[in-house]
Amino acid sequence: MNNNKTYRIHFLILLIVLLLCFLVNICLGSISIPLGNVIEGLFGTLENETWQIIIKDFRLPKAITAILVGSGLGISGLLMQTLFRNPLAGPFVLGISSGASLGVAIIILGSGLFGGVFATYLISKWSIVIAASLGSFLVLLAVLAVSSKVRDTMAILIIGLMFGSITAAVVSVLSYFSTAEQLQQYIFWGFGSLSNLSWNELSLFFGLYILGLFLAVFSIKNLNSLLLGDNYAKSLGLSLKRSRLVIILATSLIAGTITAFAGPIAFIGLAIPHLTRQIFRTSNHRILLPAVLLFGAIVMLVCDSIAQLPSSDYVLPINAITALVGAPVVIWLLVRQRKMMF
Amino acid sequence: MTKKNLNIILKTENLSIGYKTKREDLMVASNINIELEKGKLIGLVGANGIGKSTLLRTLIKVQPSLSGLILINNKDLNQTRVQELAKQLSIVLTEQMTSKNLSVYELVALGRHPYTNWVGNLSQNDIEIINKSLELVNISNLKDKKCFELSDGQLQKVMIARAMAQDTEIIVLDEPTTHLDMYHKAYILKLLQKLTKETGKTILFSSHEIELAIQLCDTMIVMTNNDVICNQPCNLISEGIFETLFPKDLIKFDNSTGSFRVSK
Numbered sequence: 001m002n003n004n005k006t007y008r009i010h011f012l013i014l015l016i017v018l019l020l021c022f023l024v025n026i027c028l029g030s031i032s033i034p035l036g037n038v039i040e041g042l043f044g045t046l047e048n049e050t051w052q053i054i055i056k057d058f059r060l061p062k063a064i065t066a067i068l069v070g071s072g073l074g075i076s077g078l079l080m081q082t083l084f085r086n087p088l089a090g091p092f093v094l095g096i097s098s099g100a101s102l103g104v105a106i107i108i109l110g111s112g113l114f115g116g117v118f119a120t121y122l123i124s125k126w127s128i129v130i131a132a133s134l135g136s137f138l139v140l141l142a143v144l145a146v147s148s149k150v151r152d153t154m155a156i157l158i159i160g161l162m163f164g165s166i167t168a169a170v171v172s173v174l175s176y177f178s179t180a181e182q183l184q185q186y187i188f189w190g191f192g193s194l195s196n197l198s199w200n201e202l203s204l205f206f207g208l209y210i211l212g213l214f215l216a217v218f219s220i221k222n223l224n225s226l227l228l229g230d231n232y233a234k235s236l237g238l239s240l241k242r243s244r245l246v247i248i249l250a251t252s253l254i255a256g257t258i259t260a261f262a263g264p265i266a267f268i269g270l271a272i273p274h275l276t277r278q279i280f281r282t283s284n285h286r287i288l289l290p291a292v293l294l295f296g297a298i299v300m301l302v303c304d305s306i307a308q309l310p311s312s313d314y315v316l317p318i319n320a321i322t323a324l325v326g327a328p329v330v331i332w333l334l335v336r337q338r339k340m341m342f
Numbered sequence: 343m344t345k346k347n348l349n350i351i352l353k354t355e356n357l358s359i360g361y362k363t364k365r366e367d368l369m370v371a372s373n374i375n376i377e378l379e380k381g382k383l384i385g386l387v388g389a390n391g392i393g394k395s396t397l398l399r400t401l402i403k404v405q406p407s408l409s410g411l412i413l414i415n416n417k418d419l420n421q422t423r424v425q426e427l428a429k430q431l432s433i434v435l436t437e438q439m440t441s442k443n444l445s446v447y448e449l450v451a452l453g454r455h456p457y458t459n460w461v462g463n464l465s466q467n468d469i470e471i472i473n474k475s476l477e478l479v480n481i482s483n484l485k486d487k488k489c490f491e492l493s494d495g496q497l498q499k500v501m502i503a504r505a506m507a508q509d510t511e512i513i514v515l516d517e518p519t520t521h522l523d524m525y526h527k528a529y530i531l532k533l534l535q536k537l538t539k540e541t542g543k544t545i546l547f548s549s550h551e552i553e554l555a556i557q558l559c560d561t562m563i564v565m566t567n568n569d570v571i572c573n574q575p576c577n578l579i580s581e582g583i584f585e586t587l588f589p590k591d592l593i594k595f596d597n598s599t600g601s602f603r604v605s606k
Contacts, residue, residue: 284448
């Protein structure tokens, strides 16, 4: 549109910042690796073999995970906020994370019910990923089934919240009957984690993410029509049911995959679209969607770098860092601008 | 007769409107037979709660009719797909848009959606139509403003420009003059008249500005408790239709001036 030029500069800056954050994120960790060596390591020409292994098998997958998680959650949040015309909506309003939590809770907390050797076999990494995916997928199916019957978009929002309450209640009951170790394990999953993804897992993650992203990009035009409200959107030739379905599917694919592989990471999905709107000062999704993608990736990389506590062996829970760093920024932006953009 | 038929763009046959509930149908109005001619400005008037909005919402396919037919260009509205309808009919509603964070230009450009590709790229032709719509409604100077910066009157003009950009033969407006001062009420209705004259579009609007509508409209649809009447304003006056619009205890229609007077 007519002011595309100014946005081009915004995007250029975001891209450069993203690249810098990506490199710095790989530099930092329990041992710091100099920037020059990191770049050599990325091309696989590093002489120090320990460093080469650290970069290739640990830090690079983790940085890529951070980018996928941050951008994915940001985009899902944006889709939900526009679909539900609600600035408080996030990627998990449809109950996706509570579904995943339920799946994981049944595996970890309910494993006592299966007993003995079988229980320890169950709690492997893949079983948790599968349980989380199954949980969120089942909740999603329920929401989709209901939403095809309901004409009002707002009702879907409430239904999603209700599904969340139900699953949370089941998790409470399960945890009441669990041992301390099981509870601890469940809570650790809830902290979220970007590390420990192998290249195989990462490629599956990436494939599903791209599929969801494709659906989201396909919805850009419809999202813009939806900014006018359902009736106007319909008068512009939009099939409400179909576009609603595509948007919900995109969100579930992205947010569900992320929750399965990295845990229920809060805050990013809610905050990134708001931060982006404040900076870009527009609701046009052709600009917002790529901006949210870049911005989410940057924020997640920064949060991950902080969570590593550079030069120490401690790794803080990523879920705490996102809110600790993010919430003050959102408050500061809103207070400074005195006006929320939506 | 056949020549007249060619000019009819929107027609209803024994249309009943209302709300379907599980137990029964709540009929709001029935036996509606109206014919709207091409290139005319048509005002829809009636008391509060008589069903003006219900009729408009039924005509634009936001809500289903109870029975009867709606024909647009001789095609049954129920058989028309929304994508097709979007190129024939555009709307301006009373409901607020969800986001006022778009610029005027972006908002008017949304009107081109039925014609753009899957990602919404504007062609040179689209841009020309958008600029022409902005000019017609006289808001070219506002195009870089954000919608939340506009007054109610300006916003109404922007929404009309958006409907113009959709490039449809029919534009339907639901109470475009609410919340506006007397000057802007007249301005908006005069603008609608100008648009029908200059572009040949058919514009149907509902309004409580009966006196302005009488002066500006080519045709008026009057909804009373018993009937829906469609005729030229001067005929409606001489038939004494406006006197039946409201209960007579408070206001009276004066045929000689075409306006309402408070009974003393």
